[in-house]
Amino acid sequence: MELAEAKLKFIEAWGKLGSEWGINRTMAQVHALLLITPDALTTEEIMEALSISRGNANMTLRDLIGWGLVEKQHRAGERKEYFFAEKDTWMIARQVAQERKKRELDPVVKILNELSEVKGDDKDPEYKTFKKSVTEINKLAKNVNRTLETMLKTEENWFWGSIFKIFK
Amino acid sequence: MELAEAKLKFIEAWGKLGSEWGINRTMAQVHALLLITPDALTTEEIMEALSISRGNANMTLRDLIGWGLVEKQHRAGERKEYFFAEKDTWMIARQVAQERKKRELDPVVKILNELSEVKGDDKDPEYKTFKKSVTEINKLAKNVNRTLETMLKTEENWFWGSIFKIFK
DNA sequence: ATAAACTTTCAATAATTTTTGAAAGTTTAA
DNA sequence: TTAAACTTTCAAAAATTATTGAAAGTTTAT
Known part of the structure; x- marks a missing residue:
């Protein structure tokens, strides 16, 4: 080519x-x-x-x-x-991750936090299902956020090196 | 509320x-x-x-x-x-990751592989810059893919547990 | 000051994506 | 069968998003 x-x-x-x-x-x-x-x-x-x-x-x-x-x-x-x-790919990835986190993830996490405060009757299946989904998604979002924050502070080789060390 | x-x-x-x-x-x-x-x-x-x-x-x-x-x-x-x-959030995340990987990431990785085969003159700055960007992005994409593949095979708690063990 | 070189804006237009709804298709029951 | 209950299709319409290009704005040099 x-x-x-x-x-x-x-x-x-x-x-x-x-x-x-x-x-x-x-x-x-x-x-x-x-x-x-x-x-x-x-x-x-x-x-x-x-x-x-x-x-x-x-x-x-x-x-x-x-x-x-x-x-x-x-x-x-x-x-x-x-x-x-900017030509450094890791910098690009971090830049994009940071911006999208700030613009899109963070606002959703804010709403999820509010929604997980909603009180209701634990006997009510409607409430129970709502609560469970919101809480679980909130937990996942927090884990993603935490990982992104780490990524933002970390050097590329160290980041992947550490990840693959576990998942050999 | x-x-x-x-x-x-x-x-x-x-x-x-x-x-x-x-x-x-x-x-x-x-x-x-x-x-x-x-x-x-x-x-x-x-x-x-x-x-x-x-x-x-x-x-x-x-x-x-x-x-x-x-x-x-x-x-x-x-x-x-x-x-x-499906209500299990981890399952949802995996399902979405798997589909998007298959539909969107994999085709790009395929093209990147082809493009990193392109031969040229290492003295030519045009070629050098192209080669470098494609190769670096390709490497990043492979790391992402590898992480996603791990995620697809792994239980939620183990996955995050392992990640945060490093990034304490 | 003026004009040339260049950048920004934004209303109008074009392209793309999503949604509608009615008609066609399918399945089941009697 | 036939008809009622339900699902699928898809061309047309609506909504959204992206693009144009010409006019307005800005900066610099003379």
Whole structure:
């Protein structure tokens, strides 16, 4: 396979995975493009490479910066802004984990905590089932959160090394 | 908070979380409803509870069955089909992990494997950057896959117990 | 100040995804 | 059979989400 073809495949695959996991496809594609590009790109170049409009490119880049996955670079004597992606995969994984935890998991955990406070009659099957499900999911969510928090503080090799040491 | 209000909140929260993670909101809501309902429900009752159409209810239930999260029940002397959800949260987590791995992660890993075979000139920065990103992501994906596979084979308490033993 | 170079905004449009509901299909009982 | 009870299908409509592009905004150089 040619490098050029491989790049397109990578961008496509990353975009698809993103969209299946609740991340805008274009955003994932711009990220993919910057990941496999050695130097920083201008908005113009990104528009060109992915055939997207200026507005779309601009907003997507802003989002990616918001996720901590892309940074601006400016070059002496140039007006244009250049964009480049954090290339360290473990950093990317942590960044994404942190943002999604904050934006999506934490709010649900907050609600689950409230819901597990709801009082009722333990003889009532409606109440019992509700209580049990909420409590169990809450427990699971807390374990996931705890693991994510660990991951955020940990080096990649140590993290996986430790995990696989147990699950040899 | 009233139980009835709490139930609605739970259904809403579960639906929102689902939609943020690439799962159809209605599907997550039907699942939530069945999770907190002690006994099996008919299509009619689900339509009523969530104000959705018959077609939607039918398709959603079919999907949930396909995900292994819901089962049909039939009762002697009745024509109607009843639906109920697997209530064990760990089972749900495993079921979802397994399906998403199969449907979404595995295809990407397959492509990443192909892409990491692409040959090129190690002096070419374009090639080097591509190669490095693909290889690193591939490694991460394999670690995730390995962890998921372990999770699929493991009991809940043992899984978390083992994880937190390291990350005390 | 002015204009060129560049970025941002956002209403309108397009694309995609979800939902509806009525018709067609199936099963069971009499 | 036939008809009632129930389920499935799917084209059309609605809802949601993403994209465009031109105008407005900003910055810099002269």
